Amino acid sequence: FSANAIRVTRKVHHKCQGVDPTTYEYCKGRNYIYIHTHTHKMPHRPRVRCLVRQGRKERRRKARNVAAGGWIPEFLEIVEETQDTKEDDDFGEKDSGYDDWDLTMPWFGMDIGGTLTKLVYFEPKDITPDELDQEAEILRNIRRYLTKHSAYGKTGHRDAHLQMDNVEIRGRRGSLHFIRFPTSEMGNFLTLARAKGMAQLVTTVCATGGGAFKFEKDFKDQVNMKLAKFDELDALIKGILFTDLHNHNECYYWENASDITRSEKKRYDFSMPYPFILVNVGSGVSVLTVRGPDDYRRISGTSLGGGTFLGLCCLLTGCQTFEEAIQLATEGDHKKVDKLVRDIYGGDYERFGLPGDLVAASFGQMNSRERRASVSREDLANATLVTITNNIGSIARMCASNEKIDRVVFVGNFLRVNPISMKLLAFAMDYWSRGTLKALFLEHEGYFGAVGCLLQFNGEIMSGSFHNDNHESSSATGSEVE
Structure with missing residues (x-):
């Protein structure tokens, strides 16, 4: 909404057909709202203009909140802003078009x-x-519902341990909450949104990812919401930079990754990040080279990602969820499923520096009936995880070598509750590069795309504004911090 003109978002009630909506004034001695409805025939939708007479930003917010919060009569409906609202306000301030969302709708x-x-x-x-x-009241109830619960129904979860406090967005300070649910439950999410009254407040939601296109019609038809769509790779980069700036413990690496029982997380100073290879592991995998906040490109990828792991685990083990698949993998041994170098050579292949316990053929033992009969669900899950992780690591290492970049950052929800894969990736990067490549990880894993599109929608993105001189680093390539 602009400071000069809005259109009101209330549903037309047929019972109001006899009302003559000419001019409404709300001043009470302050004269800070003037609302005029254009000529129309009920129950058609009227157009409404709201002029804010006082210059203080806080009073402008208050005025618009009164309008959106229920003072305007019920028969008015809010529709989208038009070009005649895109003018300077009476006090010489330019309006971004989204300045006033902070109180009239959730972000x-x-x-x-x-x-x-x-x-x-x-x-x-x-x-x-x-x-x-x-x-x-609807907005207040939504806020309470989202922030007072850690679970929503059977499949929605708020990752309370990832909550970020004292974050500034659009001149307001507050907390970022991180919520996830299976995309297959989108229908239930829309039903919940409608039940909580979100459709009465939120006319536009910023979204990224393929589902922003797939579910666009569902959002419009079921909850009257418009999706403002943003490129997922753009949003990913912006979200990473913003989150790292506001959370100095965001980036870490695994020390002693070759020994899963002894390896531990260590903080890594990512304040001077460029250049780096970014590997986003979701259902599939995308690999980007990032040389600056606005200088990045996709250089590779693979269809064998988290979706492949979960799908194969469901087929092979009968598990139902990602968490169950990871738990099974934690308890299994892939060496009972895979064919190793020592199974072929009787030991190490010294000429080419291949250790005996290196996987030579994923699932290579499963052509034997006796072997198939002896393996467990846990072994199959672990072998599946190792297969997918090894493939991702191989592609990432090749890309880093081709681009001559020595840091590889892994993100995406495949890494959620999945330290096995992180340690495998860390070990592979270090071992096969002879210590020249470093695998880095980020605490907020798969949420960066959502953060990035929220920032872009609210006009927060400015090139080069995320990593500033207040961050100190011991070298241009980052430094390890114990």
Whole structure:
């Protein structure tokens, strides 16, 4: 909404056909809202203009919140802003077009992936008493529901341990909450959104990922929401840079990755990140080279990603969820399933530096009936995980070598609750590069796309604004911090 003109978003009620909506004024001695409805015939949708007479930004917010929160009569309907609203306000301030969303609607960013949907919600914490008094009851209830629960139904979860506090977005300070649910449950999500009254407040939701296109019609038809779609790779990069800036413990690596029982996480200073290879592991895999906040390109990828792992595990073990598949993999031994170098050579292949316990053929033992009869579900899950991880690591190492970049950052929800794969990737990068490549990981894993599109939708993105001189680093390539 602009500071000069909005269109009101309330449903037309046929019972109001006899009302003559000419001019409505709300001043009470302050004269800060003037609303005029254009000529129309009920129950058709009227157009509404809201002029804010006082220059203080807080009063403008309050005025618009009164309008959106229920003061305007029920028979008015809010539709999208038109060109005649895109003018300077009466006090010489330019309007971004989205400045006033902070009180009239929740702030959401969605990344609708092939397997998992990620939702980021910004909760303002600097709401003034006046703003709180004027806040719509629906908005207040939505905020309470999202922030007071860690589970929503059977499949929705809020990752409370990832919550980021004291984050500034669009001049407001608050907390970022991170919520996920299976994309297959999108229908239930829309039903919940409708039940909580979100359709009465939120007219547009920012979204990225393939599902932003796939479910666009469902959002419009079921909850009257428009999806503002953003490129997922653009959103991914912006989200990573913003999150790392606001969380100094975001980036880490695995020390002693070759020994799973002894390896541990160590913080890594990522304040001077460029250049780096970015490997995004979701249902599939994309590999990007990143040389600056606006200088990046996709250089490779593979269809064998997290979706492949989960699909094969479901087929081979009968598991139902990603968490169950990972738990099975944690308890299994892939060496009972894979054919190793020593199974072929009787030991190490010294001429080419191949250790005996290196996988020579994934699932290579399963052509034997006796072997198939002896393996467990856990062994099959572990072998599947190792197969997918080894493939990703091989592609990442090749890309880093071709681009002559020595740091590889792995992100994506495949790494959620999955330290096995992280340690395998860390070991592979270090071993096969003879210590010249470093595998890095980020705490918020698969949420960066949702963060990035929320920032872009609210106009927060500015080239080069994320990593500033206040971050100190011991070298141009980053430094390890114990």
